[in-house]
Amino acid sequence: MENGQRELTQKLMDAFSRFRRLHRGSPLPGIKHSELRILFRLKKIMTTNERGARISELSKVMRVTSPTVTQLVNGLEERGLVERNVDPNDRRSILVTLTQEGEAVIQEAADAFFAEFSSLVLYLGEEKTMQLIELLTESFDFLRNNSHAKIVGDMGSKE
């Protein structure tokens, strides 16, 4: 591989790696990003299905395993942001629903979340923001279509 290209590749990798860490700060004190993702998903699902979402449904749509969803729901349930109810039609399943408190947190968090990104948009300016969006999208599409499944896909498969 040519030298300049190797260096560019390395810098890009580093940039991606740092970037991944951005999602770790909590947008709202007392609530984790992963928990917020559950709440947002739940809200979305409940707009078309009032009965709530099954663990497996959340797991599938969020692309995480069900034990992961279970844990997150545990935390949210303890704080009264969601509720668990056995599905009467299939008692193996549980239906997770948002409580009023959960709704309130979503409202609050959405604003904080949005504020963070919108301040970035202001900081970068319109032109750079559009560039960034375009480049991310382009990269996403390329990597998705070329999923050689090395860096991007599995390869983390435990042996």
Added chain:
Amino acid sequence: MENGQRELTQKLMDAFSRFRRLHRGSPLPGIKHSELRILFRLKKIMTTNERGARISELSKVMRVTSPTVTQLVNGLEERGLVERNVDPNDRRSILVTLTQEGEAVIQEAADAFFAEFSSLVLYLGEEKTMQLIELLTESFDFLRNNSHAKIVGDMGSKE
């Protein structure tokens, strides 16, 4: 907030969220992604400075804390991929160097590891890649410092 701005923000959030999911994965069996990043960095630094890299130098350039670097170097040292030596000019510092085994691992891993990203670099081209790196870095630094108030435009001085 103005409307176009709001839409830009929304798009940026979407792009980030989609993009983040792509960046997962681990390197070759027996070596972690984070360790490989150290090795690559070390190799690069050693091309211009044979004496090796200080922990603080790696920490700075990789934008992780020095305890993190220490831990990673520990693991690599145990497996004989790097060596620690006290800097004779400043005995507080240690100089980390690649061993032959480390070089070998890099060789072995490099093609597989770089393949995905380097194909992206080729796809985007040099100019767009550099743009992307810069924008990601800028965004990272901004969001990390999380200073919503400061919208000062000092866009200089990277690295």
Added chain:
DNA sequence: CTTATTATTTAGCCTACCTAATTATATTGC
């Protein structure tokens, strides 16, 4: 009615980071 399948949970582990405090050395101010 036994067996297989499915949904969720429990237990325990992993990566990739972090902060606070400690240790060892260097640098500065008097």
Added chain:
DNA sequence: GCAATATAATTAGGTAGGCTAAATAATAAG
């Protein structure tokens, strides 16, 4: 020259956000 301060690295312990394998419970299939 030496006490105070600053800096480099390490140690100790924690966190977020996952994961797998095995256990539990309920349903479906033969």
